[in-house]
Amino acid sequence: MKSNIYRTMSQAFTGCAYLFLYVxxxxxFLYSFAQLGEGLSAGLTTQWYADLLSSADxxxxxxxxxxxxxxxxIPATILGTFLAYGLSAMRTRQRSAASYLIYLPIIxxxxxxxxxxxxxxxxxxxxxxxxxxxxxxxxxxHITFELPYVALLVYAKLRTIDPQLIDAIHDLYGNQGKVLRxxxxxxxxxxxxxxxxxxxxxxxxxxxxxxxxxxPSSVTVPIYIYGAIAKKGVTPEINAxxxxxxxxxxxxxxxxxxxxxEVK
Amino acid sequence: MSTDSxxxxxxxxxxxxxxxxxxxxxxxxxxLFLPIAFASAxxxxxxxxxxxxxxxxxxxxxxxxxxxxxxxxxxIRSILQGLITTIASLIVAFPVAYFISQSRxxxxxxxxxxxxxxxxxxxxxxxxxxxxxxxxxxxxxxLAAAIGWIRPDMSLYPSGVAVLIGLVYSYLPYMVxxxxxxxxxxEWSLCExxxxxxxxxIAVFSRVILPQTMGGIIVGTILVLVPxxxxxxxxxxxxxxxxxxxxxxxxxxxSSTPDWPYGAALSVVLIxxxxxxxxxxxxLTRLTGSQEGAML
Numbered sequence: 001m002k003s004n005i006y007r008t009m010s011q012a013f014t015g016c017a018y019l020f021l022y023v024x025x026x027x028x029f030l031y032s033f034a035q036l037g038e039g040l041s042a043g044l045t046t047q048w049y050a051d052l053l054s055s056a057d058x059x060x061x062x063x064x065x066x067x068x069x070x071x072x073x074i075p076a077t078i079l080g081t082f083l084a085y086g087l088s089a090m091r092t093r094q095r096s097a098a099s100y101l102i103y104l105p106i107i108x109x110x111x112x113x114x115x116x117x118x119x120x121x122x123x124x125x126x127x128x129x130x131x132x133x134x135x136x137x138x139x140x141x142h143i144t145f146e147l148p149y150v151a152l153l154v155y156a157k158l159r160t161i162d163p164q165l166i167d168a169i170h171d172l173y174g175n176q177g178k179v180l181r182x183x184x185x186x187x188x189x190x191x192x193x194x195x196x197x198x199x200x201x202x203x204x205x206x207x208x209x210x211x212x213x214x215x216p217s218s219v220t221v222p223i224y225i226y227g228a229i230a231k232k233g234v235t236p237e238i239n240a241x242x243x244x245x246x247x248x249x250x251x252x253x254x255x256x257x258x259x260x261x262e263v264k
Numbered sequence: 265m266s267t268d269s270x271x272x273x274x275x276x277x278x279x280x281x282x283x284x285x286x287x288x289x290x291x292x293x294x295x296l297f298l299p300i301a302f303a304s305a306x307x308x309x310x311x312x313x314x315x316x317x318x319x320x321x322x323x324x325x326x327x328x329x330x331x332x333x334x335x336x337x338x339x340i341r342s343i344l345q346g347l348i349t350t351i352a353s354l355i356v357a358f359p360v361a362y363f364i365s366q367s368r369x370x371x372x373x374x375x376x377x378x379x380x381x382x383x384x385x386x387x388x389x390x391x392x393x394x395x396x397x398x399x400x401x402x403x404x405x406x407l408a409a410a411i412g413w414i415r416p417d418m419s420l421y422p423s424g425v426a427v428l429i430g431l432v433y434s435y436l437p438y439m440v441x442x443x444x445x446x447x448x449x450x451e452w453s454l455c456e457x458x459x460x461x462x463x464x465x466i467a468v469f470s471r472v473i474l475p476q477t478m479g480g481i482i483v484g485t486i487l488v489l490v491p492x493x494x495x496x497x498x499x500x501x502x503x504x505x506x507x508x509x510x511x512x513x514x515x516x517x518x519s520s521t522p523d524w525p526y527g528a529a530l531s532v533v534l535i536x537x538x539x540x541x542x543x544x545x546x547x548l549t550r551l552t553g554s555q556e557g558a559m560l
Contacts, residue, residue, distance in 0.1 A: 017359075017360045207387060
């Protein structure tokens with residue numbers, strides 16, 4: 001009887017927590033269809049989405065964001081996978097030393113990460129003329145914060161592979177190439193694709209690291225939104241861009257999660 | 265035997281490019297803060313000779329017109345921001361994690377993914393969503409005015425409460441997931457045993473449930489404390505001009521009014537405090553004897 005009360009209370013509390021998580025995002029989405037200065041009851045409009053399409057700045061921001069996410073997530077997935085493969089061959093002590101380096105990009109405050117890279121690229125540019133602030137510098141910084149996530153996901157998956165399977169392939173005179181083709185690639189490919197999609201989303205959503213490593217002509221969608229809020233506050237136009245960004249992030253990351261869980 | 269160890273050495277070498285990459289693009293750039301912090305600023309705010317300790321004097325509050333507590337207050341406020349966000353997230357996350365761990369097993373993946381989904385969205389959008397909810401003439405602002413919390417013509421944002429809501433909203437998932445994971449590994453039968461021995465609900469919680477979920481709480485704290493201590497986007501957008509945090513102060517030295525040496529010295533302080541907070545949490549992990557869930 002008493003435990004029923006606790007149960008109801010925890011149910012109600014959890015329901016509120018889920019509302020707390022979703023009501024704000026839903027409102028952003030709903031208000032993106034509202035007319036200027038009116039509530040939703042005054043009728044819906046797709047005007048703000050049409051405005052977005054006709055704005056060259058916003059189209060450019062979406063192109064930059066997608067290029068940044070794609071061109072950083074591919075190398076990050078490759079580097080992270082190699083890193084995880086190497087980890088699985090290490091002794092415990094080496095592995096725990098390496099793990100400090102792997103967790104570093106995850107725990108470093110993004111403001112420190114972004115500014116440190118900004119200074120670093122600035123000095124390289126001053127002395128060599130290479131790496132002027134822009135899309136290339138953002139890609140280098142994004143690869144750095146993405147690759148640990150891939151490495152951790154792939155390493156967790158590698159640990160589920162029975163080492164005796166690898167021995168068996170070697171016993172049957174299969175070389176490393178055979179191990180890779182017939183065992184590792186089939187087992188890992190859902191994790192690789194899932195990891196790629198996850199870090200693609202992380203890159204798409206990043207503001208602070210992008211902000212400090214960006215050049216004047218490499219504005220991403222989050223940088224655009226940040227600037228627009230600072231200048232204009234709450235506007236229906238921002239609701240529309242934000243809705244597209246949120247829906248894209250959730251769809252891509254969800255696809256990645258489903259992908260990883262598929263073969264379990 | 266020796267072929268085995270050369271083979272595993274060659275395999276371990278696959279880690280080299282990724283580890284070197286992190287070294288080159290994160291460790292080396294972060295180390296640059298140290299020499300820059302001891303430089304003087306030229307008229308453009310960039311580092312120049314001579315080497316000086318003036319930046320650190322400025323950090324602790326010695327300006328050219330005398331000492332001010334402003335910077336110390338900013339550091340204390342930033343640490344408080346981290347601590348309050350962590351505690352508030354913990355209070356919300358614990359019952360939620362408990363509820364998920366008690367629900368039917370086919371519902372668990374759905375309930376969990378619903379907790380994780382908001383963390384996949386952009387942090388500016390999350391802050392913006394709350395600016396819309398807490399702004400003037402919204403239901404929440406009218407409610408707050410009706411109970412006399414704010415004046416009728418005011419809104420709930422910008423304010424310290426708005427910043428706290430924005431931060432808890434951003435970091436809640438990172439607290440729920442590790443606590444849930446700890447609860448999944450718990451011996452629930454011990455609770456029944458304690459109840460059979462007439463332990464009060466409080467005793468069951470503090471002596472059975474809490475010790476077994478401590479590992480998850482500490483992992484959640486690691487994930488929430490340092491990011492919310494160093495977050496400056498949410499205070500900037502939702503806090504108004506009264507909630508300058510250490511992160512804002514650093515960002516200003518590298519954007520609007522550049523002073524790299526001063527900014528670098530402040531960054532050294534931020535890194536130092538983050539490191540101390542993580543060290544305390546690591547010690548707590550060892551003291552409570554709980555598992556380091558997040559470690560390899």
